[in-house]
Amino acid sequence: MGEEAAREKMARAQGSGKAVSVAPGIPGTLMTPMTSVASGIPVAPVLLRGARLVDPAVGRDEVADILIEGGRIANIGPDLGSAADAHGQDGAPIVVECAGKIAAPGLVDIHVHLREPGREDKETVATGTRAAAHGGFTGIAAMPNTSPVCDTGSKARFLRERAAAEGLVRVYPIGACTVGSKGEALAEMGDMLAEGAVAFSDDGHGVQSAGMTRLVMDYAKQFGATVISHCEDEGLVGRGVVNEGSASTRLGLPGWPAAAEEIHAARDIRLAELTGCRLHLAHLSTAGSVGLVRAAKKRGISVTCEVTPHHLFLDEGALGDAYDTNLKMNPPLRTAADREALVAALLDGTVDCIASDHAPHAPHEKALEFELAPFGTTGLETALPLMVTNLIGSSSCGTAGSLGGSNLPGSAGRLDWGTLVQLMAHGPRKVLGLSPVHLEKGAVADITVIDPEAEVPVVPEFFESRSANSAFLGTTLSGKATEVLVGGRFALRNGKVVGT
Numbered sequence: 001m002g003e004e005a006a007r008e009k010m011a012r013a014q015g016s017g018k019a020v021s022v023a024p025g026i027p028g029t030l031m032t033p034m035t036s037v038a039s040g041i042p043v044a045p046v047l048l049r050g051a052r053l054v055d056p057a058v059g060r061d062e063v064a065d066i067l068i069e070g071g072r073i074a075n076i077g078p079d080l081g082s083a084a085d086a087h088g089q090d091g092a093p094i095v096v097e098c099a100g101k102i103a104a105p106g107l108v109d110i111h112v113h114l115r116e117p118g119r120e121d122k123e124t125v126a127t128g129t130r131a132a133a134h135g136g137f138t139g140i141a142a143m144p145n146t147s148p149v150c151d152t153g154s155k156a157r158f159l160r161e162r163a164a165a166e167g168l169v170r171v172y173p174i175g176a177c178t179v180g181s182k183g184e185a186l187a188e189m190g191d192m193l194a195e196g197a198v199a200f201s202d203d204g205h206g207v208q209s210a211g212m213t214r215l216v217m218d219y220a221k222q223f224g225a226t227v228i229s230h231c232e233d234e235g236l237v238g239r240g241v242v243n244e245g246s247a248s249t250r251l252g253l254p255g256w257p258a259a260a261e262e263i264h265a266a267r268d269i270r271l272a273e274l275t276g277c278r279l280h281l282a283h284l285s286t287a288g289s290v291g292l293v294r295a296a297k298k299r300g301i302s303v304t305c306e307v308t309p310h311h312l313f314l315d316e317g318a319l320g321d322a323y324d325t326n327l328k329m330n331p332p333l334r335t336a337a338d339r340e341a342l343v344a345a346l347l348d349g350t351v352d353c354i355a356s357d358h359a360p361h362a363p364h365e366k367a368l369e370f371e372l373a374p375f376g377t378t379g380l381e382t383a384l385p386l387m388v389t390n391l392i393g394s395s396s397c398g399t400a401g402s403l404g405g406s407n408l409p410g411s412a413g414r415l416d417w418g419t420l421v422q423l424m425a426h427g428p429r430k431v432l433g434l435s436p437v438h439l440e441k442g443a444v445a446d447i448t449v450i451d452p453e454a455e456v457p458v459v460p461e462f463f464e465s466r467s468a469n470s471a472f473l474g475t476t477l478s479g480k481a482t483e484v485l486v487g488g489r490f491a492l493r494n495g496k497v498v499g500t
């Protein structure tokens with residue numbers, strides 16, 4: 001399908017009220033409308049009073065009030081309270097005192113495994129979006145490796161409709177690149193886009209064939225959509241479950257070499273150069289991988305990347321001798337030098353966004369032997385606290401060194417709030433081609449309010465997720481979302497999830 005035909009198809013979908021539209025005159029920009037949330041516009045206006053407003057995209061860093069009406073930001077300025085009160089008793093806004101807190105454009109997590117359909121015992125759209133709201137996110141992108149895999153328009157529509165019925169935050173479906181994510185035949189990319197898919201990925205697997213990857217990119221380019229690569233050369237990984245090196249030697253477990261990720265990343269960067277497709281590399285874990293992205297960006301190739309909090313703040317040393325399966329992830333925890341290289345890439349702008357790779361699993365599965373247990377850690381509810389604790393820090397924040405096996409002395413204070421907002425709000429939307437959300441008058445009121453001092457004990461009872469397989473269990477973090485507004489409606493208030 002040519003570019004014109006693709007755009008026409010998407011325009012038709014828009015005309016029929018579906019979730020994708022195209023911005024005329026902005027090639028390659030998918031404008032995703034503000035749908036996919038269970039409830040509509042709130043009844044009452046809301047006044048966020050006295051927060052520090054941080055939005056680097058519009059040059060904002062100031063203490064002020066935000067008045068929200070009709071799902072949008074009606075006004076920003078000092079002392080809006082008195083003006084708002086003038087609405088009278090009936091129309092008086094709900095006032096949220098935000099002194100000492102940060103208000104930011106709503107955070108987005110572009111790498112989430114919701115497990116519905118197929119493994120609702122691990123997570124559902126309802127529980128996953130509750131976890132997202134609890135973690136401070138106003139939107140999440142759902143990876144397609146459910147059962148069945150989201151590889152057709154009707155499956156993307158299923159997710160969109162589930163999200164509309166039960167989602168507390170916005171859900172952006174990611175469609176599979178290939179049928180069943182098997183890497184053999186192209187999936188129904190155009191149909192999925194028409195049903196609201198925002199990008200394509202076979203995440204969970206690397207697409208092993210370079211030829212198939214090229215075909216995927218050729219098609220995605222026609223649609224102006226991003227391809228998200230899970231970089232894993234299966235021939236090199238074999239039965240690997242931990243980083244190849246000291247961890248595999250010490251624990252006697254099969255090793256997973258850094259090269260298995262880097263070779264795949266290098267290949268896909270070259271294919272992005274060949275096809276002109278927008279490429280995003282998921283959960284990069286090695287110094288070599290972020291080095292490849294840094295070099296590719298310098299050459300003007302259209303490539304972006306994400307890193308996860310667990311790869312930023314844990315390394316293979318955390319494995320100790322405990323064979324804790326909550327520390328088994330794909331890709332595996334790497335060396336301390338890799339971890340430090342990821343932090344450096346975050347700070348120098350090589351990394352475009354933070355993504356949690358939220359991967360919920362049932363307790364009986366994680367209770368298996370290390371080699372048999374599934375890969376993955378939950379992440380939606382710890383991503384923001386981990387970033388605040390380990391890279392921003394605060395006056396009362398002395399817990400940075402408390403993470404198992406990964407002391408990060410002196411790391412707090414390396415990141416400022418503006419960069420955090422860039423990495424967790426603007427960067428994710430840009431990668432997916434979503435409409436930007438800003439703290440400015442008239443903007444859609446997708447807002448996250450963060451208390452940098454709030455203590456977060458990472459214990460099973462803390463989680464709204466249906467699963468508690470967190471790599472950070474037993475730690476105490478500082479910094480948590482207290483309010484999340486999605487289109488002006490509370491999904492989180494006073495730190496508690498609002499809604500069904």
Ligand SMILES: [Zn+2]
Pocket residue numbers: 203204205230282283330
């Ligand atoms: Zn993956």
